[in-house]
Amino acid sequence: MSRADETLKRKPKRWIINLVFVVAMVVAIAFSFSGSSINWTRLRTIGLSLKVMFQGLADFKYDFLFGTGVYQFDEGVVYMALVTLAIAFIGTFIGAILAIPFGFLASENIVGKYVAKIGEAILVIIRVFPEIVLAIILVKGFGMNAVTGVLTIGLHSIGMLGKLFAEAIDNMDKSPLEALDAVGANAWQKIRYGIIPQVAADISSITLYRFDINVRSATVLGIVGAGGLGASLILAAENWNWDILGTILLAIVVMVLLVDVVSSRLRSKLV
Amino acid sequence: MIKFVDVSKTYPNGVKALHGVNLEIKDGEFVGIIGLSGAGKSTLLRSINKMISITSGKLYIDDVEISSIKGKELRMLRRGIGMIFQSFNLVKRMSVYNNVLTGRVAYHPTFKTVFGLFPKADKLMALESLDTMGILDKAFTRADQLSGGQQQRVALARALTQKPKLILADEPVASLDPITTVQVMDDFAKINRDFGITVIANMHHVDLALKYATRIIGIKEGEVVYDGDSKSIDDETLVQIYGRSLRHDEVLGE
Numbered sequence: 426m427s428r429a430d431e432t433l434k435r436k437p438k439r440w441i442i443n444l445v446f447v448v449a450m451v452v453a454i455a456f457s458f459s460g461s462s463i464n465w466t467r468l469r470t471i472g473l474s475l476k477v478m479f480q481g482l483a484d485f486k487y488d489f490l491f492g493t494g495v496y497q498f499d500e501g502v503v504y505m506a507l508v509t510l511a512i513a514f515i516g517t518f519i520g521a522i523l524a525i526p527f528g529f530l531a532s533e534n535i536v537g538k539y540v541a542k543i544g545e546a547i548l549v550i551i552r553v554f555p556e557i558v559l560a561i562i563l564v565k566g567f568g569m570n571a572v573t574g575v576l577t578i579g580l581h582s583i584g585m586l587g588k589l590f591a592e593a594i595d596n597m598d599k600s601p602l603e604a605l606d607a608v609g610a611n612a613w614q615k616i617r618y619g620i621i622p623q624v625a626a627d628i629s630s631i632t633l634y635r636f637d638i639n640v641r642s643a644t645v646l647g648i649v650g651a652g653g654l655g656a657s658l659i660l661a662a663e664n665w666n667w668d669i670l671g672t673i674l675l676a677i678v679v680m681v682l683l684v685d686v687v688s689s690r691l692r693s694k695l696v
Numbered sequence: 697m698i699k700f701v702d703v704s705k706t707y708p709n710g711v712k713a714l715h716g717v718n719l720e721i722k723d724g725e726f727v728g729i730i731g732l733s734g735a736g737k738s739t740l741l742r743s744i745n746k747m748i749s750i751t752s753g754k755l756y757i758d759d760v761e762i763s764s765i766k767g768k769e770l771r772m773l774r775r776g777i778g779m780i781f782q783s784f785n786l787v788k789r790m791s792v793y794n795n796v797l798t799g800r801v802a803y804h805p806t807f808k809t810v811f812g813l814f815p816k817a818d819k820l821m822a823l824e825s826l827d828t829m830g831i832l833d834k835a836f837t838r839a840d841q842l843s844g845g846q847q848q849r850v851a852l853a854r855a856l857t858q859k860p861k862l863i864l865a866d867e868p869v870a871s872l873d874p875i876t877t878v879q880v881m882d883d884f885a886k887i888n889r890d891f892g893i894t895v896i897a898n899m900h901h902v903d904l905a906l907k908y909a910t911r912i913i914g915i916k917e918g919e920v921v922y923d924g925d926s927k928s929i930d931d932e933t934l935v936q937i938y939g940r941s942l943r944h945d946e947v948l949g950e
Binding site: 600601603604605606607608609611613618619622625626 | 778786787806
């Protein structure tokens with residue numbers, strides 16, 4: 426028997442584990458169906474509902490879109506979209522500024538293994554807290570307005586931004602820091618000339634990406650009263666105002682697409 | 697003047713890198729340190745600017761005992777000593793000019809340097825150093841656009857901008873090709889000759905060390921086994937340092 430044949434016989438047998446995994450998945454899916462109840466009457470009329478919805482959605486309200494005619498400018502969708510963008514922008518900006526010290530605190534390169542674990546733990550706590558829950562709490566304190574949206578986005582962004590900033594700092598080339606030590610630089614000078622020039626592009630790119638995410642969150646946060654488009658969206662949906670809803674959705678799609686295109690263009694220019 | 701008095705260094709893991717080293721290096725010398733990998737060359741070099749702290753003995757630089765200094769005093773010591781590394785240690789995303797200018801940071805208060813406020817004299821100093829190294833035209837290019845030899849020259853310009861009395865070079869040409877190696881070594885010779893800056897360099901290539909250095913220090917297992925003129929070194933001494941004689945193909949060759 427050749428050595429290749431012998432080695433083939435020693436090939437680890439994985440099929441048992443794979444089989445167990447597949448069976449477990451099938452059982453789980455079957456079980457999850459057993460608990461669901463389907464409203465058949467509603468399902469039968471869904472065609473009609475969808476027809477009404479799409480007719481309404483296709484009927485744009487131009488006055489409502491631009492805030493002309495019977496609407497004031499600050500009641501129009503364009504104005505609300507701008508408010509939403511502003512909430513996302515200021516929130517991201519605040520979040521990024523606050524995330525920088527957290528990024529340093531969670532970087533092994535800067536503070537060492539043990540302190541970095543503490544910094545990381547803080548960031549994990551911020552991250553696991555759902556944004557919408559944070560908004561619901563903050564609405565009680567700051568009221569149903571844009572400030573709540575800005576604070577929610579700002580605080581929540583720290584979790585992801587801090588983590589990614591720390592990774593950027595950990596991935597950078599450490600040798601310039603050695604050189605700066607050798608020229609007699611102190612800690613601040615090492616940050617300014619050794620770390621910032623290396624991570625600035627990464628930090629900007631990460632922040633832009635988060636802005637992208639935050640534009641979407643800002644719309645959703647409006648639903649719980651944190652300012653922006655979301656409030657009108659939920660109101661229109663509850664009143665079956667499909668024409669108004671359609672106009673708002675159009676604005677959201679255009680806004681998100683624009684932000685996406687602009688931010689990915691900018692990010693590809695960085696690094 | 698640098699003076700080692702019975703200097704030893706034991707690393708926390710028990711490795712004895714230096715053992716009872718006594719040396720005196722005068723201003724303006726070009727010293728080549730040779731020895732096998734792990735013999736303690738790097739430790740010897742780095743103990744001079746306290747990148748590595750010695751565990752016993754005394755080390756004097758211009759009659760100042762440095763083994764106990766720290767903080768601001770240590771930074772003041774280091775700003776007067778240039779250091780060159782095998783991998784250049786430049787910030788690759790920063791311009792050549794800004795890299796060179798970092799040689800001045802320890803001369804100014806933190807808040808000024810953090811905002812990038814360097815006096816005009818310093819800016820000119822940085823550009824003059826680049827001119828000395830022959831790469832003034834690259835001043836505003838990003839460091840990663842340059843070849844290895846050019847990057848090492850930027851590092852040398854950074855060291856020159858410190859206005860040092862001494863330059864330490866830790867394997868300065870180990871990552872360069874043979875032709876660039878000769879050019880960079882010529883630069884070291886020029887700096888040593890024209891500015892009277894003391895140069896202490898660790899080197900893998902024995903023939904390079906013999907060609908450029910005026911004095912050779914041979915290290916073996918943490919001890920100085922040879923210290924003398926680079927011209928009077930012979931095969932027997934090399935056997936002492938390396939444990940056997942070098943074959944023809946182990947030197948760079950001319």
